[in-house]
Amino acid sequence: MRQSREVDLPYVxxxxxxxxxxxxxxxxxxxxxxxxLVTQLGRDPEYIFVVIDEVDTDNWGRKGKSLTELWSERDESQT
Amino acid sequence: MRQSREVDLPYVxxxxxxxxxxxxxxxxxxxxxxxxLVTQLGRDPEYIFVVIDEVDTDNWGRKGKSLTELWSERDESQT
Amino acid sequence: MRQSREVDLPYVxxxxxxxxxxxxxxxxxxxxxxxxLVTQLGRDPEYIFVVIDEVDTDNWGRKGKSLTELWSERDESQT
Amino acid sequence: MRQSREVDLPYVxxxxxxxxxxxxxxxxxxxxxxxxLVTQLGRDPEYIFVVIDEVDTDNWGRKGKSLTELWSERDESQT
Amino acid sequence: MRQSREVDLPYVxxxxxxxxxxxxxxxxxxxxxxxxLVTQLGRDPEYIFVVIDEVDTDNWGRKGKSLTELWSERDESQT
Amino acid sequence: MRQSREVDLPYVxxxxxxxxxxxxxxxxxxxxxxxxLVTQLGRDPEYIFVVIDEVDTDNWGRKGKSLTELWSERDESQT
Incomplete structure (x- = not known):
């Protein structure tokens, strides 16, 4: 695999x-x-770039429902 | 087409x-x-994941202008 | 909710x-x-924009494994 | 290169x-x-779409540290 | 506006x-x-990072149709 | 911090x-x-989803140049 630590720029x-x-x-x-990424790919941390996007639970869906709905169903089923 | 409902994870x-x-x-x-995605691709809803990103109108551009500018021009042209 | 069919541009x-x-x-x-998006949000299809990204199974992970690994495990367990 | 100004939709x-x-x-x-994009690719501005995402400095990392940490280290080193 | 050319990392x-x-x-x-970005935001080009994603015309949709379909309709209407 | 391992779905x-x-x-x-993500955020690996996008060196830019250009300059300067 090519060693090119100096110039590329992993983005996460x-x-x-x-x-x-x-x-x-x-x-x-x-x-x-x-x-x-440093350990497994040998990249230079100087150019490793991580962005965290925190998504509102009304704007996040799984199984066709928003996380707000899923959490509220779960809370009810736990009472 | 491969049937692999159990493990892949469509993301929207x-x-x-x-x-x-x-x-x-x-x-x-x-x-x-x-x-x-369930109907057309036969995916399992358990792993279908939808994220909605609501973009501020100052941060959204078309035709080289922000949505704020475009909406304000339109509102003026409608009076 | 604001009606602004003409200028915004939903992106999926x-x-x-x-x-x-x-x-x-x-x-x-x-x-x-x-x-x-037309039915639920009243957007103009002229500006609705959908991009499909097909990810190689070596480049897609769940449960800490690539899809290639997961599918191969599943195929083995089914024999 | 194909000229297709009318229908494609560059997204940035x-x-x-x-x-x-x-x-x-x-x-x-x-x-x-x-x-x-108009000058270099000959696209129609009508369909050029730009979204700006402003990331909180706690949610942005480089060199394994958040921007909040990096800026605070720099401010200290400048006193 | 904050001057912080050294540490942040605009991504396009x-x-x-x-x-x-x-x-x-x-x-x-x-x-x-x-x-x-250098001119308007005063960022350091050293850390400005641009990625171009070229999308297959079968995987790109507008008006509910793939670009392949839209281009083929247009080509037909031009004959 | 909320414990909700069952339903949310970190995406990387x-x-x-x-x-x-x-x-x-x-x-x-x-x-x-x-x-x-399992160790630091306590998420369930069942729903942790990682996608790797490998970008062509012509489509990746830093300092206003493509990676192809940057690598070629570096290779020349090393001879």
Whole structure:
């Protein structure tokens, strides 16, 4: 595999639900993902770039429902 | 076409201007898009994942102008 | 909700595993998602824009494994 | 190269740190990027679409640190 | 506006239809967009990062149709 | 922080230059990033989803030049 640490620029975009990560957790995630790319791909951390996008639970869907709906169903089923 | 409902994970990202959709409309969109993927591609809704990104009208451009500018020009031309 | 059919431009990005959809299925998906946005959000189809990204199974991971690995495990467990 | 100004729809997504651009600067960026695509690729501005995503400095990392951390280190080193 | 040229890292993603830009045109686009960010936002080109995604015309839709369909309809209507 | 392992679905998109990672390296990256999210955010790996996008060096720019140009300049300067 080509060694080209100096010029390329790995970019990571992470999407998580809003409200599940503290500032400290987000820092740990940025550090952890950067370490993976340094260790596994030999990239230069100077140019490793991580963006976290925190998505509102009304704007996030799975199984055809918003996360707001899914969480509310789950909370009800747990009572 | 390969049938592999169990493991893959269709991901949909939708970008719309902020302020054009209510919470109910966003739920209907998540449900509708999920149905399309279930019906047309035979995917398992358990793993269909929809994210809606609502973009501020200052941050959205067409024809070289922001949506704020475009809407304001249109409102003026309608008076 | 604001009616602004003329100027905004909903954008949809869909990521699916490579090899699970035929050209006809992709056309049906583009048509179906566009219909959802017309019906639910009242957007003008002229400016509804759908991009499908077909991801190689080596480049797609879930549960910490690539789709290639997951499919091969599943195929083995089915024999 | 194919001339097809009428139907395709270049889409540009720009990610910048939150707080580095005023509304006027963002308008200038939208205008400038649109001009580049008109001039260099011959596209129709009617369908050139630019989205600016302003990322919170806690959610943006380089060198394994958040922008908040990097800016604070730099501010300290400058005193 | 905050001056922070040293540490942030503007990222631009450009999506165009496959086959509309030559290698030279893509270089001109990368150069032109970088210039806009340097001029308008005062960013350091060292960390300005542009990615061009060329989308297959079967995977790109507008008005509920793929670009392949739209181009073929247009070609027919022009004969 | 809310514990909601069951329903949300972290999504990670990684962009790297084409040709810098082998299939094995990509598997190690998927595994490593998934581990970070399990360890730091307590997410369920069942729903952690990683996509790697390998970008052609003609389509990737930094400092206003394509990666192809940058690599070729560097190779010349090293002789």
């Amino acid at each position: 975009k992470l999407e998580i639900a809003k409200g599940i990560a503290s500032v400290e957790q987000k820092r740990a995630v940025i550090r952890g993902i950067t370490d993976v | 990202k939708l970008e719309i201007a902020k302020g054009i959709a209510s919470v109910e409309q966003k739920r209907a969109v998540i449900r509708g898009i999920t149905d399309v | 990005k869909l990521e699916i595993a490579k090899g699970i959809a035929s050209v006809e299925q992709k056309r049906a998906v583009i048509r179906g998602i566009t219909d959802v | 997504k720009l990610e910048i740190a939150k707080g580095i651009a005023s509304v006027e600067q963002k308008r200038a960026v939208i205008r400038g990027i649109t001009d580049v | 993603k450009l999506e165009i239809a496959k086959g509309i830009a030559s290698v030279e045109q893509k270089r001109a686009v990368i150069r032109g967009i970088t210039d806009v | 998109k990684l962009e790297i230059a084409k040709g810098i990672a082998s299939v094995e390296q990509k598997r190690a990256v998927i595994r490593g990033i998934t581990d970070v």
